[in-house]
Amino acid sequence: MSTPLLELDHVTKRFGRxxxxxxxxxxxxxxxxxxxxxxxxAGKTSLFGLISGDLSPGSGQVRFAGRTITRLxxxxxxxxxxxxxxxxxxxFADMTVFENVLVAAQQGARLRRQASYxxxxxxxxxxxxAAEANIPAARLGLLQRKRLEIARALATRPSxxxxxxxxxxxxxxxxxxxxxVIRGINAEGIAVIWIEHVVRALTALVxxxxxxxxxxxxxxxxxxSVLANPxxxxxxxxxxxxxSTLGLDDxxxxxxxxxGASEVSGGTx
Ligand SMILES: Nc1ncnc2c1ncn2[C@@H]1O[C@H](COP(=O)(O)OP(=O)(O)OP(=O)(O)O)[C@@H](O)[C@H]1O
Ligand SMILES: [Mg+2]
Numbered sequence: 001m002s003t004p005l006l007e008l009d010h011v012t013k014r015f016g017r018x019x020x021x022x023x024x025x026x027x028x029x030x031x032x033x034x035x036x037x038x039x040x041x042a043g044k045t046s047l048f049g050l051i052s053g054d055l056s057p058g059s060g061q062v063r064f065a066g067r068t069i070t071r072l073x074x075x076x077x078x079x080x081x082x083x084x085x086x087x088x089x090x091x092f093a094d095m096t097v098f099e100n101v102l103v104a105a106q107q108g109a110r111l112r113r114q115a116s117y118x119x120x121x122x123x124x125x126x127x128x129x130a131a132e133a134n135i136p137a138a139r140l141g142l143l144q145r146k147r148l149e150i151a152r153a154l155a156t157r158p159s160x161x162x163x164x165x166x167x168x169x170x171x172x173x174x175x176x177x178x179x180x181v182i183r184g185i186n187a188e189g190i191a192v193i194w195i196e197h198v199v200r201a202l203t204a205l206v207x208x209x210x211x212x213x214x215x216x217x218x219x220x221x222x223x224x225s226v227l228a229n230p231x232x233x234x235x236x237x238x239x240x241x242x243x244s245t246l247g248l249d250d251x252x253x254x255x256x257x258x259x260g261a262s263e264v265s266g267g268t269x
Contacts, residue, residue: 003066005030005191006082006160011050011060013215020046021057022215028193030159033186035202035223036195038212039236044195045087047212048162051193052084053077065159078108083158085149087165087195091137097148098124098133101155108156123155127181143174150181160191167198179204199227199237211236 004027013021020043028034038044049055050062053074062070069077091100098120105111105119124130127147132140140148146166153161163182167175179201186192186205196202202209202223209226211219213235219226226232 004028004063005032005065006051006193007061007063008050009061009063011057011062013046013050013055013057019043019215021050021060024050024060024215024217026210026217028160028191030191031186031189032191032208033206034191034193035206035209036193036212037197037199037202037209037232037236042212043215044212045164046215048084048164048193048195051077051160051162052082075107078156078158079110081157081159082162083108083153083156083160084162085146085153085164085166089145089149091140091145091148091152093138094136096134097129097137097140097144097151100137100148101151104152104155105157108152111157119155119157123151126154126184127151128177142169143178146170146178147181150185154185158190160193161185163192163194163196165195165197167196167201170198175201176204203227 006028008024008026011021011024024047036044036047046055050057053069053072053076057070060070061068064077064080064082069080092103095103101120101123102116105116105123109116109119111119121130124133127150129144129147129151132144137145137148150163150166167178170178175198182192182194183205192205194202194206206223208221209219209223210217211226211229211232218235219229219232227237
């Protein structure tokens with residue numbers, strides 16, 4: 001990896017006695033795709049909070065695009081190029097889909113007038129919800145709400161996109177559609193870190209997989225070897241999982257190029 005886009009350097013965070021990040025060091029390059037799995041309560045969403053600025057570390061440093069951002073607030077980090085989705089989407093329910101994305105372009109990327117309209121429209125097309133642009137966000141179904149969540153993050157013009165369980169609750173064909181949307185985003189050079197319990201969706205996209213447990217990485221590397229790691233299987237996957245059920249076989253559902261992706265995990269969305 002050349003100079004990393006994102007670096008966590010010995011980051012530690014505790015809530016009382018609960019350790020949510022234990023001396024985490026982690027680097028992601030421009031345009032990389034990294035998946036994060038791990039049991040419920042492992043600290044996955046908290047890791048995103050430490051990257052996006054919703055949480056401050058007790059110790060350690062966070063660097064992004066060559067500068068130290070450890071104490072920067074979330075809005076400033078967003079303007080530097082860190083976009084994120086939230087595990088529980090909370091769009092402005094009474095505003096239209098377009099208005100929701102426009103707010104992201106104006107507040108997140110500080111775009112004005114025509115540039116903000118253009119960024120919002122682009123984000124809607126890239127995520128496949130342009131047809132719903134003028135309906136209130138409250139009326140969207142689950143897949144469309146997830147797409148809106150990604151569109152809002154995209155409209156902030158990120159170079160790093162953090163996706164928190166955007167596939168949870170979707171049907172297999174819907175997950176396959178979402179994987180293609182994310183693949184298209186990544187193809188434009190945007191790095192993606194994706195937390196997901198739908199392991200087949202991750203293995204269809206990412207070139208690197210990490211597993212968090214108890215606020216620490218217990219696996220990090222190519223997806224096949226991380227999923228074969230006995231510790232990862234013990235804390236997360238259970239013992240019944242095979243390469244085929246994880247979509248690592250070429251013709252398995254959810255494998256790259258195949259349709260569908262099932263949830264195979266010890267956790268729930
Ligand atoms: N603001 C907070 N105050 C206290 N404890 C918290 C806070 N946020 C998270 N935690 C605790 O930190 C731990 C990690 O939570 P986190 O949400 O990061 O887990 P996760 O890996 O994203 O889990 P899930 O798969 O359920 O989404 C949990 O034990 C959680 O209860
Ligand atoms: Mg979470």
